[in-house]
Amino acid sequence: MSYFQNSIDFIREKFASNEFIPLHAPVFSGNEKKYVLDTLDSTFVSSVGAYVDQAEQVMAQISQTQKAVAVVNGTSGLQIALQLAGVQRGDEVITQALTFVATANAIHYTGAEPIFIDVDLDTMGLSPKAVEEFLQEFGEKRENGTYNKKTGKRIAACVPMHTFGFPVHLEALLRVCEEWNIPIVEDAAESLGSYYKGKHTGSFGKLGVFSFNGNKIVTCGGGGMIVTQDEELGQLGKHLTTTAKVPHPYEYVHDQVGYNFRMPNLNAALICAQLEQLEMFLANKRALAIEYATFFEGQGMKFRKELEHTKANYWLMCIELENSKERNAFLKLSNENKVMTRPIWQLMYRLSMYQHCYRDAQKNAEYLEERIVNIPSSVRG
Ligand SMILES: *Cc1c(COP(=O)(O)O)cnc(C)c1O
Numbered sequence: 001m002s003y004f005q006n007s008i009d010f011i012r013e014k015f016a017s018n019e020f021i022p023l024h025a026p027v028f029s030g031n032e033k034k035y036v037l038d039t040l041d042s043t044f045v046s047s048v049g050a051y052v053d054q055a056e057q058v059m060a061q062i063s064q065t066q067k068a069v070a071v072v073n074g075t076s077g078l079q080i081a082l083q084l085a086g087v088q089r090g091d092e093v094i095t096q097a098l099t100f101v102a103t104a105n106a107i108h109y110t111g112a113e114p115i116f117i118d119v120d121l122d123t124m125g126l127s128p129k130a131v132e133e134f135l136q137e138f139g140e141k142r143e144n145g146t147y148n149k150k151t152g153k154r155i156a157a158c159v160p161m162h163t164f165g166f167p168v169h170l171e172a173l174l175r176v177c178e179e180w181n182i183p184i185v186e187d188a189a190e191s192l193g194s195y196y197k198g199k200h201t202g203s204f205g206k207l208g209v210f211s212f213n214g215n216k217i218v219t220c221g222g223g224g225m226i227v228t229q230d231e232e233l234g235q236l237g238k239h240l241t242t243t244a245k246v247p248h249p250y251e252y253v254h255d256q257v258g259y260n261f262r263m264p265n266l267n268a269a270l271i272c273a274q275l276e277q278l279e280m281f282l283a284n285k286r287a288l289a290i291e292y293a294t295f296f297e298g299q300g301m302k303f304r305k306e307l308e309h310t311k312a313n314y315w316l317m318c319i320e321l322e323n324s325k326e327r328n329a330f331l332k333l334s335n336e337n338k339v340m341t342r343p344i345w346q347l348m349y350r351l352s353m354y355q356h357c358y359r360d361a362q363k364n365a366e367y368l369e370e371r372i373v374n375i376p377s378s379v380r381g
Helices: 002-014 032-042 050-062 074-084 101-108 128-138 170-179 231-241 266-278 278-298 322-336 362-370
Strands: 068-071 090-098 113-117 139-144 147-149 152-161 186-187 207-211 224-228 316-322 373-376
Touching: 002 278, 002 322, 032 266, 050 068, 050 224, 068 074, 068 231, 074 101, 074 186, 074 207, 074 231, 090 101, 101 113, 113 128, 113 207, 128 139, 128 170, 152 186, 152 362, 224 231, 266 278, 266 322, 278 316, 322 362, 322 373, 362 373
Parallel strands: 090 113, 090 152, 186 207
Antiparallel strands: 068 224, 139 147, 147 152, 207 224, 316 373
């Protein structure tokens, strides 16, 4: 199929490289070295330091939220955000099966169980309509929240994930969740720099969580950030993720079982330098997305673009092949030619540990699972 080879040649040309082209590689072109050396010189590499405070302030500003809490990674951030939203052992949490495993794992860590609801074809994220249909069939409103009529368990939260940085239909989802009195925790791990109707993703739910893992749009090796509009909840998040220690000049007093999920100052230094370049990274990726869109459309292939009322960060760009046979052929040819491409994740209920969880029909998730392929999306030099 000549358009496959054309695509591979085009990607190679865009990255001006004959070497292996990864899906996403970090770029350290700013103050990274300076800030990291600064932490070494000051000896403040660990749990206390000015870069942690700075990273939190900058992230609250970028995400248009009141309070940001730096954590050791996005997964731990999600776990704590769920707890802050009120999720307890024995609860159920609505989410999508089309996601990275961390979403489901974080739910599991709280002692709750995921309920997998279908995604929308246009956003690839949690479908408000499918959530509503589920709640109409299974939901029962009680004084302290919504319960699942079939299992008797409380449905304690809803976790949409903004797949590859494309925002879900937030307004509709907020409407459904408000009606059923279910708090939203946004898994915004992939969507730093993505907006829905001018507002940053992660700022819509009760809490939102970003990731700074090595493959994300900005990275500090490992790290994450919990954000919220609720100042008090944010303070509690800081407390919980820093061993729940009560401030005291020298005594060790802890008022609950907390977590050591804080972000070291060393990593915070790195993320501060990365965040200074976020706008540049976003512009660079947008330029690539425009070039990809023009090319793939010219080949009669489908390149995923942001929806009209949204701004995507184009974290991982993707194309949609005709069927799984075409997809497999494209994956094989591109990877053999040292252009890294990857199918979308296996749906969560295909994994042994989540096989037993409830799921709805998953028509759209399975459609996308067979067709979506990620293509090289790094910021270009
Ligand atoms: C990256 C990612 C996470 C977790 O982030 P880590 O920082 O790697 O723990 C969670 N959810 C999704 C959808 C992700 O892509």
